[in-house]
Amino acid sequence: MTIIEAAKKAREAAICLAAVGSDEKNKALMAIAKALEENKEAIEKANAIDRVNSEKEQVALPLLKRLKFDDAKRKDVIAGIESLCNLEDPVGKVQLRTELDTELILTRVACPIGVVGIIFESRPDALVQISTLCLKSGNGVLLKGGSEAKETNRILFEIIKEASLKAGMPEGWIALMESREDVSAILKLDKYIDLLVPRGSNDFVSYIMKNTNIPVIGHADGICHTYVDKEADLDMAVKVVVDSKTQYVVVCNALETLLVHKEIAPFFLPQLKQAMDEKKVKLKGCARTREIIEVEEATEEDWQTEYLDYMLSIKVVESIKEAIDHINTYGSGHTDCIITTNEDTAQTFMMLVDSGNVFHNVSTRFSDGFRYGFGAEVGVSTSKIHARGPVGLEGLLIYKYKLVGKGHIVEDYASGDKHFTHKKL
Template sequence: MNITESATLAKKASISLANSNSDSKNNALIEISKALLERQEEILKANNEDIERAINENLSDPLLKRLKFDKNKIDDVISGIKSLINLPEPVGKTLAATELDKGLELYKISCPIGVTGVIFESRPDALVQISTLCLKSGNAVLLKGGREAFNTNRVLFNIIKTASEAAGIPTGWIHLLETRDDVNEMLKLDKYIDLLIPRGSNEFVQYIMKNSNIPVMGHADGICHCYVDSEADLDMAVKVVLDSKTQYVSVCNATETLLVNKDIAKEFLPLLKIELDKKNVELVGCPEAQKIIFVNSASEEDWKTEYLDYKLSIKIVKTIQEAIEHINTYSSGHTEAIITKNKESAELFMNLIDSANVFWNCSTRFSDGFRYGFGAEVGISTSKLHARGPVGLDGLLIYKYKLYGNGNIVQDYANKTKTFTHKKI
């Protein structure tokens, strides 16, 4: 089947899937988790093949770690599905209701977006999370995973498709794309696909946006900042900056730039450096920072760089306003934290920073669908339309307006023989 045929089928399936009831979707999710358990040997075998090939191709350790899909990971995705089953039905909710006139009632009803195309990285658990989120929210989906996880993805896809369709979910609601050519073909199918969710580098997301008319929910770079204010608790600041930078360096919510208020810089930076040195974090800094601690010089490019590594750029600022301005200039709009004892300064920072997640006295690493309590996430959006920050089920929903009348015509209101009541129901 080529991609256009897959997308046509998905569009067709999406219409009935949008109207599947809660029980049948939850039942299909139960069947999927059963099948994952029953067919786990098959999954582990496929994943071993992927791992072996990856080792032969000299993939880096962090990538190998992401690729690994063992018994624990299977248990994790199954427990993820269970929590998804327990979430309330997201489709068919009345979001607003208005009487336009007597006997003319308007309802705003939540519904799935329709057909989504999701392109994700090498973690095979992403395939399970994304497809089950789509199922729960009533969306058909075309999936494209990382090349490295080819065999694992194929088995997982097969399990999910077989189990869900046997449980009565419309045939053709889920498809697996396997090549980059498939992806390029998908980008043209704005007639059938309503939303693209590319997960990956900023360049990759930009490539998708430039080459498709389909709306994109962007999961892009994270150039995140910590700002240590003049009124910070310095011990807390060390702890939070250390976690923000080093708890897991290769993820989008890790901090890349530290801003430090000049009033506490002399005391704070040496304290922080002791801890960062223990973790072998490479430091670069502005000239003012270089006067306090021994670090290399930061270039303009450093403020714009997502290191995803044990590296941190440091800048001394004179005021909180300067920190806010630096962040609004260089941040990717993902996550920024302020460390201060002053609540007013915290509120100023959180209000004036134009980012999806703004934090007071805690690590930037908290911006994540699981930690936010969304269950799984489809991605983190740094765009400002539709969904922002960690995106769970809500990001896969839109609404339609249903208007119930009894022969009502607009002409009656145009010539003022009738008037609108516009009462909330």
């Protein structure tokens, strides 16, 4: 089957899937969870082959780590599927009901987007996670994984496909693309694919965002900031900044640049340096920072760098305004935090910082679908439309308007014979 044939088939299947009931979808999800458990040896075997091959090909360490699909990962995705079953089915939810006139009723109803393309580097768990989210939300799905996870992806795909078809899902709702050429082919399929979800490195996601007309949900980088205000509680500031930077350094919601008000900097920075030295975090600072603590010089490039490592850039600012401007200039619109005891200052910061997640007195590491209580997560979006921040099931839905009448025509309203009532129901 060519990629266009698969896409066409997914489109047809998606139209059927949109009409499948909640119980049937949940049964299919449970069948997938069961099949994943039953085939655990085969999955581990396939994953071992991928890992041996990737080590031979000297794949980068972070990729290798994410490639692992062991007992813990399998249990995680199965638990994810089970919690997905318990979520309310969002399809068919009535969002609005208006009487336009007597016996002329408008309804807005949530419905699936259509066909979702998922492109991911390593992370075979993302394949299971996002395709089950697509099933629950009634969307067809085209999967394209990296060659480093070829064997794992293939077996996971086969398990999901067989279990779901046996449970009555429409044939073709899920398809796997394997050749290297397929990525660029997928990016051109705007006629068949309604939404792309790329999961992988900054460069990888950037490339996809720049090379397609299909809408994309995701984020390329996550340059997150914390601003320590002049009215901050120093102990809290140190604790939160250390967690934001070091709790897990390779992720998009880890802290990369710290902004400190000039009035508090002389007291805060020495205390912070001590805590960061203990965690072996390398600090870089602006000229004013370096007057207070001994650190390497931070340059313009540092403000634009997502380290994803035990490194932190620091800038001393004149005012909250300078902090907000810096964040809106260099940030990714991902997650930015203020540490202050002043409520008004916090309000201003959270209003004016143009990011999907704006925090007050908490670690940036909280910005995540699971921690937000969304159950399952499509990804974190730094887009300004459709879905922003951690995206759950909702991000895979849109709506349609249904209008039901008794032969109503527009001419009667244009001529003034009839009038709209526009009554909310």
